[in-house]
Amino acid sequence: MSFSGSGTVKAVAVSRPARLRGEITAPGDKSISHRAAILNAVANGEARVTNFSTGADCASTVEMLRALGVDIDHRPGSASRGGELTVRGVGMNGLSEPADVLDAGNSGTTTRLMSGILAGRDFQAIISGDASIRSRPMGRVIDPLVEMGANISARDGGRLAPIVFHGGDLRGIEYVQGVASAQVKSCLLFAGLRADGETTVRSPAISRDHSERMLAAMGAPVRTDGPDVSITASELSAVDVEVPGDISSAAFWLVAGVIHPDAEVTIRNVGLNPTRAGVLTVLREMGADIETINEREVAGEPVGDLIARSSALHGIEISGEIVPLLIDEIPVLAVAAAQADGETVFADSEELRVKETDRIAATVEWMVAAGADVEDRPDGMVIRGGRPIRGVTARSHDDHRIAMALAVAGLVAEGEMRIEEAGAAEISYPSFWRDLSTISGTVA
Numbered sequence: 001m002s003f004s005g006s007g008t009v010k011a012v013a014v015s016r017p018a019r020l021r022g023e024i025t026a027p028g029d030k031s032i033s034h035r036a037a038i039l040n041a042v043a044n045g046e047a048r049v050t051n052f053s054t055g056a057d058c059a060s061t062v063e064m065l066r067a068l069g070v071d072i073d074h075r076p077g078s079a080s081r082g083g084e085l086t087v088r089g090v091g092m093n094g095l096s097e098p099a100d101v102l103d104a105g106n107s108g109t110t111t112r113l114m115s116g117i118l119a120g121r122d123f124q125a126i127i128s129g130d131a132s133i134r135s136r137p138m139g140r141v142i143d144p145l146v147e148m149g150a151n152i153s154a155r156d157g158g159r160l161a162p163i164v165f166h167g168g169d170l171r172g173i174e175y176v177q178g179v180a181s182a183q184v185k186s187c188l189l190f191a192g193l194r195a196d197g198e199t200t201v202r203s204p205a206i207s208r209d210h211s212e213r214m215l216a217a218m219g220a221p222v223r224t225d226g227p228d229v230s231i232t233a234s235e236l237s238a239v240d241v242e243v244p245g246d247i248s249s250a251a252f253w254l255v256a257g258v259i260h261p262d263a264e265v266t267i268r269n270v271g272l273n274p275t276r277a278g279v280l281t282v283l284r285e286m287g288a289d290i291e292t293i294n295e296r297e298v299a300g301e302p303v304g305d306l307i308a309r310s311s312a313l314h315g316i317e318i319s320g321e322i323v324p325l326l327i328d329e330i331p332v333l334a335v336a337a338a339q340a341d342g343e344t345v346f347a348d349s350e351e352l353r354v355k356e357t358d359r360i361a362a363t364v365e366w367m368v369a370a371g372a373d374v375e376d377r378p379d380g381m382v383i384r385g386g387r388p389i390r391g392v393t394a395r396s397h398d399d400h401r402i403a404m405a406l407a408v409a410g411l412v413a414e415g416e417m418r419i420e421e422a423g424a425a426e427i428s429y430p431s432f433w434r435d436l437s438t439i440s441g442t443v444a
Contacts, residue, residue: 001015001433001436001440009422009433010421010422010423011418011421012407012418013416013419014407014410014411014413014436015391015410015417016410016411016412017411017441019263019441020260020262020264020265021263021439021441022438022439023267023268024267024268024435025081026244026245026246026247026249026268026270027053027054027082027246027429027430027431028052028053028054028082028243028244028245029053029244029245029247029271030053030055030057030109030248030428031182031208031210031246031276032210032214032241032271032301033052033053033058033061033082033243034053034057034109034110034113035113035211035214036049036052036085036087036214036243037052037061037062037065038065038113038114038190039190039214039215039218039236040087040089040241041065041070041089041095042089042091042094042193043091043235044091045237045238047085047238047239047241048085048086048241049084049085049241049243050243051077051081051082051083051243052083052085052243053428054076054083055426055427055429056426056427056428056430057105057106057109057428059105060104060105060106060110060129061107061109061113061114062074062085063103064102064103064104064110064114067100068095068096069094069095069096070087070088070090071087071088072086072087072088073085089236091235092193092194093194095117095121095123096123098125101128102126102127102128103128103129104127104128104133104161105133106130106132106133107133107427108183108356109183110129111129111133111136111138111163112138112183113183113186115141115142115145115187116186116188116189116191117190117191118165119145119150119165119168120148120150120169120170120194120195121165121167124164124166125164125165126162126164128161128162129161132356132357132398134155134161134162135160136161138160138161140181141184141187142154142158142159142163143158144173144184144188145191146158148170148172148188148191148195149169149171149195150167150168151167151168152165152166152168153166170191170192170194170195171195171196172192172195172198172232173199174199174200174202175199175200175202177201177202177203178204179350180204180206180207180227181324182207182208182209182324185201185207185229186211188201189211189222189229190211192232193233195232195233198230198231198232199230199231199232200228200229200230202227202228203227204227205320205321206275206321207227207275207324207325208273208276208324208325209273209275210275210301212229214241218238218239219235219237220234220236221234244271245268245269245270245271245303246429247271247273248401248428249429250306251279251329251332251333252332252405253267253308253435254267254279254283254306254308255333255336255408256408256411257290257310258308259310259311259313259336259408259411260310260411261412263308263310264308265439266305266306267305267306267307268305269303270305270306271302272295272301273301273302274302274325275325277325278322278323278326278329279326279329279333280292280306281322281325282316282318282322282326283333286313286336286337286344287311287313287314288311288313289309289311290307290308291306291309292304292305293305293306312341313339313340313341314340314341315337315340315342315343315383316344316345317344317345317347318344318346319345319347319380320347323347323351327352328355330346330349330352330359330363331352331362331363331401331402331405332404333346334346334367334374334383335389335405335408338372338385338387338389338409339385339412340386342384342385342386343384344384344385345380346380346382347377348379349380350379350380355399355401356397356398356400356401357397357402359399360376360381361376362397362399363402364376366392366394366395366402366406366409367383369394370391370392370394370413370417371389371390388414389409389412389414389417390413390414391410391413391416391418392417392418394417394419394420396419396422396424396425397421398421399424400424400426400427400428400429401428402424403422403425404429406419407419407425407436
């Protein structure tokens, strides 16, 4: 593996190693880190959040909360451990009007979750971010928040950031999602904490439930009925949170371990929440040899260590209710599909079109260039495995998950895989390239 560029990594070249061996500690879960910071910020009391994600997205959330008057001490993490926050909550109505535009950076999670927190405040606030955030559709949170009574304006007829919050009196609504989205659900639940009456979010399938778990732990009256969730106005009590490792980050090592012909990779401290563990279900259905050991519970979240070993994979169909449980892992699952025997169908995955980039288009682009047999479909893609992946020069499109998926492909490619805009990996996983060097036996 070699690097080019200065400062933040610009490009990385990955070549196939003879074997993959080693142990990696998964970085703190991004989804839980965001929610632990946000909900403790509007709670009563002080909380300590340990193993907080070291990614740039979660740092954007912390800085936004500080700009809203929340006192947060943030100690950076180390190579093997996430950061630590001390959050002194201001209560449900204690946020202050910001002096400047609130910068979400590259974080769609920050933008959508904080929209629920800012809706209906008695002050003006503006959320913006980088070019990616300003191009991503936000109407699916803005529209229901307006229906709840929030006074919100945005570019492109209320669809794009910057998003301006002008106050308003919130009322509970029943909102039916067309596509199961944990971010939209969480946004509306957060707004419902200050709304008159009950807020109910109905979804076509179960999505990650970190918000519901944390809200309940903090004393909020949350009711769940399958994929549907309801909440009424409530104060929150601050709670300490030990953030488990991020299974979305662990997924890259799981796939690397099962597709390389000589591999055994152990990933420690992985969150195994059933609403996030769809990637394990799918890989095992494809024939992956993945062992779970040291299972335990930490702060209400199931945690364990995973061992991934070289496996003979076969194609399957990935569709329906499992898709929301692994939506972020599809770019790297596509790499597994390219190495599997037979056809793998990804369907019901339209959500990937509106991530940091159109992840379906970006995946199809590099796979076609690398010689894979892949078909782009409106709701996903079809990958016919068995063809070798050729090393090519490919763009990440500044999308962290595309950059890391390309690196995993490079571990089994014929020839060198050169990844442009490789620094995008730092958005969610700052130590990714170092960890890749660790298990591949190279020196970065």
